[in-house]
Amino acid sequence: MPIIRFAERAPFRNPWTEFERIRQGLDELSKNYGDRSQKQDRANVFPALNIYEQTDKLIVTAEIPGVSNQDLDISVESETLTLTGKRDNALTKATPVSFHRREIEAGTFSRAVALPVKIDMDNLSARLVDGILTINLPKAAKATPRKIQILSE
């Protein structure tokens, strides 16, 4: 049981101390949550993406060396772009080898990204050249900006 010593209490109780205590508690809580989200960022699944926005379309590029067309799956659902795929190990297991370096990882990956705008679902295109995937996502008619003419008098 904690022993409360009254002598330690400030003679005039500051009414704000309680608020301060709550604020500190909330800070700590949000800090913990912040840490967790950061960790999730770090555990990002391969591959890394770049997204560029042009007036009429979005361009998504990804570096995915060693993945063939057949092993790659791209889908767009409302405003979420999903990339799933599989990278095979270049090595056949039949021959015994000794590794000096082993940095390239193999296995399945999945990545979902929320897109900033609505996409025209009928005109998507993607191509994979030299291990770089480029996805063209034209914006939906609603999302493309319309120029407004300013009339001067």
Added chain:
Amino acid sequence: MSNQDIKTQIKTPHTASTEESTKSENSFSPLVDIFETTEAVTVIADIPGVIQENVEISLDDNILTIHGKMTCKQPEGRVVLEEYEIGNYMRKFTVAETIDRENIEASLAGGVLKVVLPKQVPAQPKKIEVKMG
């Protein structure tokens, strides 16, 4: 392997150990696998975006240099998300085994470079028969 096991491959900037680049272009160390069999040493490197003509491989005094020049242009437009940078690839290795320089083979497919360095066939030990006198 579960999805969580595969991390985003953050490109490591190439650290020049011997020379320093005077150009202000990005240079990255590609990820590699190196393995050895009884016949050859194989180097596999990820160099996405580099075409065959722009790959330079050289073996000079047991130092194997892989250099890939990036010609891919960054698309125009506002950058919404940038997780990787575009740049050249450069990495050097010291090859300890005696390599048969004439028969080095390299191939590039889908952004993956494969260099096969065959080992020199050691001279066959000559057997000398001892005849009974």
